[in-house]
Amino acid sequence: MSLPEHRGTALGTSVHVAVTNPEHLDGAVASVERVVAAIDLACSRFRDDSELSRLQAGDGPHEGVVSPLLAQALAAALRAAELTDGAVDPTVGEAVRSAGYTVDFGSVPPDGGPIALEVIPVPGWRRIKLFPATRRVEIAEGIEVDLGATAKALAADLAAAEAAATMPGGGVLVSLGGDVAVAGDPPAEGWHIQIAEDSRAPITTDGETVAIRAGGLATSSTTVRRWRRGGVELHHIIDPATGLPAGGPWRTVSVVAGSCVDANTAATAAIVRGESATAWLDAARLPARLVDRSGAVIRVGGWPAPGDQTS
Amino acid sequence: MTAGERRIAIAERDRALLLHRKLTVSSGVVGTIAVAALAVAAAHTHAGASSTSNGSASSSGTTMTTTSTGSSSSSSSASASLSTGSASSGSAASASTVTGGS
Numbered sequence: 001m002s003l004p005e006h007r008g009t010a011l012g013t014s015v016h017v018a019v020t021n022p023e024h025l026d027g028a029v030a031s032v033e034r035v036v037a038a039i040d041l042a043c044s045r046f047r048d049d050s051e052l053s054r055l056q057a058g059d060g061p062h063e064g065v066v067s068p069l070l071a072q073a074l075a076a077a078l079r080a081a082e083l084t085d086g087a088v089d090p091t092v093g094e095a096v097r098s099a100g101y102t103v104d105f106g107s108v109p110p111d112g113g114p115i116a117l118e119v120i121p122v123p124g125w126r127r128i129k130l131f132p133a134t135r136r137v138e139i140a141e142g143i144e145v146d147l148g149a150t151a152k153a154l155a156a157d158l159a160a161a162e163a164a165a166t167m168p169g170g171g172v173l174v175s176l177g178g179d180v181a182v183a184g185d186p187p188a189e190g191w192h193i194q195i196a197e198d199s200r201a202p203i204t205t206d207g208e209t210v211a212i213r214a215g216g217l218a219t220s221s222t223t224v225r226r227w228r229r230g231g232v233e234l235h236h237i238i239d240p241a242t243g244l245p246a247g248g249p250w251r252t253v254s255v256v257a258g259s260c261v262d263a264n265t266a267a268t269a270a271i272v273r274g275e276s277a278t279a280w281l282d283a284a285r286l287p288a289r290l291v292d293r294s295g296a297v298i299r300v301g302g303w304p305a306p307g308d309q310t311s
Numbered sequence: 312m313t314a315g316e317r318r319i320a321i322a323e324r325d326r327a328l329l330l331h332r333k334l335t336v337s338s339g340v341v342g343t344i345a346v347a348a349l350a351v352a353a354a355h356t357h358a359g360a361s362s363t364s365n366g367s368a369s370s371s372g373t374t375m376t377t378t379s380t381g382s383s384s385s386s387s388s389a390s391a392s393l394s395t396g397s398a399s400s401g402s403a404a405s406a407s408t409v410t411g412g413s
């Protein structure tokens with residue numbers, strides 16, 4: 001099945017838009033580009049002119065009234081933290097930067113000399129206060145907010161919803177670096193999405209593929225966005241309990257959920273939670289596929305076995 | 312328990328479930344109205360409702376709180392758990408995109 005599609009780049013990653021009706025493609029792409037640009041301007045920690053950067057400029061504490069979009073992104077991040085018992089925490093900013101991820105990933109040197117890393121728990125999401133009614137935010141001193149874990153997935157959800165809202169019928173798929181959200185009426189057989197460790201991988205004839213009809217599918221992996229310092233491999237998924245790149249048995253986790261941001265939240269939390277992730281995902285009834293460091297695959301929560309057409 | 316007693320028990324259960332659903336819906340509507348009223352009041356007073364994502368108002372530090380018993384959430388969704396989804400086995404030949412780390 002070949003659907004009308006558009007491919008591009010944004011947010012330092014790939015953008016893929018597919019629609020069921022070719023007449024809707026241009027409108028869908030315009031919607032996606034508009035939402036992605038807005039999220040970038042609101043949430044990027046790599047742009048000095050982003051709303052988040054301006055809010056956090058200078059020594060803390062920081063406070064102010066933020067735009068509806070940044071308030072929504074902060075709310076999504078805080079909700080993710082709450083629902084994962086802090087495994088996905090937006091106060092990892094300093095930890096990410098200390099590990100060497102200081103600029104947009106395309107500009108992070110892949111190799112470099114040794115750096116000193118300390119085991120210091122991140123400040124914790126409870127030190128960010130958001131007042132939804134007034135959109136007032138208070139960020140305690142010493143906290144650097146990083147919305148990277150949830151903002152991209154939120155952008156996929158919002159972009160898909162906005163694109164679908166402009167269509168008189170039909171459906172749309174939006175993928176931002178492998179964070180996939182779908183909206184509207186899906187194709188008859190659903191949206192078929194191939195699973196990989198790297199979203200840049202080409203579609204193969206024998207790759208494990210699942211079909212979804214609504215919500216989102218996201219993958220978190222320690223095999224991408226890696227860099228080396230002093231001969232040590234580092235990656236971008238920070239364990240809030242240590243402030244260091246997460247260890248644990250899983251290198252890649254894919255999750256299907258009712259939204260892309262929830263799928264991304266669960267996938268990232270699974271990487272951080274380590275051994276306990278399978279029981280946690282199962283209890284939450286989140287279909288998930290986990291790949292351990294040896295490459296062995298475990299499926300939980302109703303994730304279909306390859307070739308299983310009955311799910 | 313006889314078959315007749317069992318039928319009565321099932322009927323009682325169904326009535327109880329119906330009543331429970333009605334009460335749940337009613338309290339949900341009331342709760343929604345209450346939260347909406349709080350939001351309006353908070354916006355007018357510039358007080359806001361504390362939201363540290365634990366679903367409860369806070370009175371610590373400089374946090375401003377409403378004086379009502381209501382609470383608000385900073386969540387993008389009111390749900391207390393991650394939303395679930397479902398997937399079926401797909402066809403690689405039909406794949407339109409790839410999910411993976413990025």
